[in-house]
Amino acid sequence: MMLIKSTKLNQVNNLVVLHGLCGQPSNFIEFANQKQIISQVNSHLLDWHTQKFNINTQSLYLRDYIKNITNGQICLLGHSLGAKIIMNTLTQHKQQLEDKVKGAIIVDMQPFTQQREGKETKKLGIMKLYLGRVQNLNLADKNEEQVLNEIESVVPSKRIARILLQNYNIEAQQWRVDIDDILHNYDDFLYHDIQGSWQGRVIILAGKRSVIVSRSQFDPYKSIFSQIDLQRDIKFIKKANHWVYNDKPTLFANEVSNFLKEIFDEKHS
Incomplete structure (x- = not known):
């Protein structure tokens, strides 16, 4: 979780980012430097790497952090599990946050899993299998290339293997x-x-190739975000998978930038 303060819009408007499971802040530092955003990362906050890792506990951390922001309003951006924590925080603590949170950007995550045996559940659940495998690896006294080779020996997806590598301190x-x-x-x-439910503005950004977000069932979003406009606020990024910001960084940055301008525009305040 980190705070990005925009230098393009207004110094009192902030973007708070929560990455997904095993994600890295560096993913969004690169995104924040996109010319469409022109942002500066002010601080990398203590995230769930060292905290008890469940959704309600993380929501309490996020709530307390938002309440302590004294300079202006914020927009929350969350990818995957980070997005779910944002949705939980806004609905469970809305009375304490409604004056602070101007909008939310939900990246490739549904409010809940409709079927425990569904395709999207299996896709999300595969990381549990991989984490169990890498936990048992003997990685002592190995360099980065050797560690990656060990991880790839039990994780068939090269992309996920590299994500896991980022979570190992050589x-x-x-x-x-x-x-x-x-x-x-x-x-x-x-x-x-x-x-x-939460009544603030929201935008859903999903990869068109991702299996996490249904392209036909939007009722879960309507039940959580009472003001959502399904035509305006749900966008599928072409040729992007679950990691939308990495697959199509320019398109992603454009969508985020446009949303920030809209919600922080004085005419809409």
């Missing part, structure tokens, strides 16, 4: 995340249904 020879805690709470990530 010098310290230890994982940056508490894998035991993640595995213990994994079902909470997948099956935690978002309860309640």
